Amino acid sequence: MATHAAQPMTQPAVEPSPPSAELRVALAQIDPALGDRQRNLAMHLEQITAAKAAGADLVVFPELSLTGYFLRDMVPEVALHRSSLEIAQLIEAASPMAIVAGFVEEAPGHQFFNAAFYAEAGRLLHVHRKVYLPTYGLFEEQRYFSPGKRFQAFSAARLGRVGLLICEDLWHVSAATIMQAEEVDVLICVINSPARGVDGPMVRTAETYQMLARTYAQLLGVLVIVVNRVGFEDGLCFFGSSLAAGPDGRLLAEAPAFDPALTIVRCDLADLRRQRLITPLARDEQLLLTIEELERIKRRRYES
Amino acid sequence: MKADPANADLAINPVLVEEILVRFIRNEVTRTGFRRAVFGLSGGIDSSVVAYLAAKALGPDQVLAVTMPYKTSSAETLRDSQTVVDRLGVQTLAVPITAQVDAYFAAQPGASQMRLANKCARERMTVLYDQSAAFEGLVLGTSNKTELLLGYGTQYGDLASAINPIGDLYKSQLRALAAHLGVPKEILDKAPSGDLWVGQTDEGELGFTYADVDRLLVLLVDRRWQPAQLIENGFDAPFVERVLKMIRRNQYKRRLPVIAKLTHRTMDRDFRYPRDWWT
Numbered sequence: 001m002a003t004h005a006a007q008p009m010t011q012p013a014v015e016p017s018p019p020s021a022e023l024r025v026a027l028a029q030i031d032p033a034l035g036d037r038q039r040n041l042a043m044h045l046e047q048i049t050a051a052k053a054a055g056a057d058l059v060v061f062p063e064l065s066l067t068g069y070f071l072r073d074m075v076p077e078v079a080l081h082r083s084s085l086e087i088a089q090l091i092e093a094a095s096p097m098a099i100v101a102g103f104v105e106e107a108p109g110h111q112f113f114n115a116a117f118y119a120e121a122g123r124l125l126h127v128h129r130k131v132y133l134p135t136y137g138l139f140e141e142q143r144y145f146s147p148g149k150r151f152q153a154f155s156a157a158r159l160g161r162v163g164l165l166i167c168e169d170l171w172h173v174s175a176a177t178i179m180q181a182e183e184v185d186v187l188i189c190v191i192n193s194p195a196r197g198v199d200g201p202m203v204r205t206a207e208t209y210q211m212l213a214r215t216y217a218q219l220l221g222v223l224v225i226v227v228n229r230v231g232f233e234d235g236l237c238f239f240g241s242s243l244a245a246g247p248d249g250r251l252l253a254e255a256p257a258f259d260p261a262l263t264i265v266r267c268d269l270a271d272l273r274r275q276r277l278i279t280p281l282a283r284d285e286q287l288l289l290t291i292e293e294l295e296r297i298k299r300r301r302y303e304s
Numbered sequence: 305m306k307a308d309p310a311n312a313d314l315a316i317n318p319v320l321v322e323e324i325l326v327r328f329i330r331n332e333v334t335r336t337g338f339r340r341a342v343f344g345l346s347g348g349i350d351s352s353v354v355a356y357l358a359a360k361a362l363g364p365d366q367v368l369a370v371t372m373p374y375k376t377s378s379a380e381t382l383r384d385s386q387t388v389v390d391r392l393g394v395q396t397l398a399v400p401i402t403a404q405v406d407a408y409f410a411a412q413p414g415a416s417q418m419r420l421a422n423k424c425a426r427e428r429m430t431v432l433y434d435q436s437a438a439f440e441g442l443v444l445g446t447s448n449k450t451e452l453l454l455g456y457g458t459q460y461g462d463l464a465s466a467i468n469p470i471g472d473l474y475k476s477q478l479r480a481l482a483a484h485l486g487v488p489k490e491i492l493d494k495a496p497s498g499d500l501w502v503g504q505t506d507e508g509e510l511g512f513t514y515a516d517v518d519r520l521l522v523l524l525v526d527r528r529w530q531p532a533q534l535i536e537n538g539f540d541a542p543f544v545e546r547v548l549k550m551i552r553r554n555q556y557k558r559r560l561p562v563i564a565k566l567t568h569r570t571m572d573r574d575f576r577y578p579r580d581w582w583t
Contacts, residue, residue, distance in 0.1 A: 034581065035582050072578055074581070195324060198316050198317055198324065201317065258323060
């Protein structure tokens, strides 16, 4: 990653730049089998092999990629501990490439989380537990999952500061705000979004994700990666259309709608520095003001 | 806010809808180990659309269109069904149901027209499920969203199927999809009819047009307008109330039978698995 340390005035300006700013991200838009972890593990291993062959630095699978989405009473039956052999096998197979994949996490106390992990070079670096569990319309996640309690970024070797979100998390502005405060460079959001709204040129929910990704990419000055699945479950059509958006808000790549695909996106991480010089929104962000205002609102809404 | 007179809420992109529905049929049929599909073809818009979608999804030779005329069925019904079969090259089978239906009603003097219509619908269902076993194909449903909401169908008759590709499309939307798919003009232009008795039309029997009721349903159901707001915005109050009553009264047709609960895990209440469990 580019660093942002100021240069002393007397020295000639040297552009700080990483040895290689090109990042290759593989968007693994798969069609997981519902509740069949073994089949899904095999599917992941195939994609990992293909992503490595394409020279990817990172492969990203969708939300709940090891289990499928509409699990209902299968949730406890397909759950894994984060130290499970299956996850270890994936991390090992991907190494040294980085990997993001989704699973049902069983935590001590028999709580179940809709979770995604990030690993690189054979090491598990982070697990995000989905905070916002949609429970309205066709969704019933709070019936089965406990909500995560943190939006916490982490530092990765090639990507810099990384934020990991799951699906509905991205619809809450607060998640993006916290990630900005966490000084992320790359925001990865894994999703399982079913198609709704068929009156436009593309599925309406796909349009919304594209809008959210591009908006946050531009406002935060980060690389945003969104990976969705494809296929059907009980009539729900997962629309694919995985994407990457650059820090200027432009689409860098878009995977096909509806069909499985491994899409390789080439991103120039040096764009982040250039974009933050052009529009230094993150620099000017008044975090303490935000915190003070939120504290004031907290007193008014929760303590009076 | 004004109710939209231009029907913007009913607009669909037929190219996108076709893409999704063709994949839906292929996926939901093959994931259960089948490769083929069976459905009842009446020569109307709904079953013709299903024929076009299924032929695209599975290939015409993997699709069986069953025509099941009763003695009062119109010549038009058979002619239009044949046109669809000829255009698509799907497999077809004619199974007239007059003999079995009449044999049953010979011992039921004075049965109403409604009983006859329902019996015919259920007779057709048993034929389709038997042909499903013979042809090794899943039964495709042909009920649209308008009919499902109004309960304008026979429980365990035409409402029965394994998978239904068109159940989330209103009749007016199906008409747009049918035109896009190339369904013949004579089918698009004729008055929708269950062909339940001579001269029967859906709109004559319902007492309102699909165009009017779809405009009401999409606002009420999809856009979540309150009935009072719809009436304020120009919908006829008795019409709104009648449609609301039909939706409520027919809820049972859209659900499995109610089971008396005794244990901690009762089918479909707290024994909750997806239909596509482990596929």
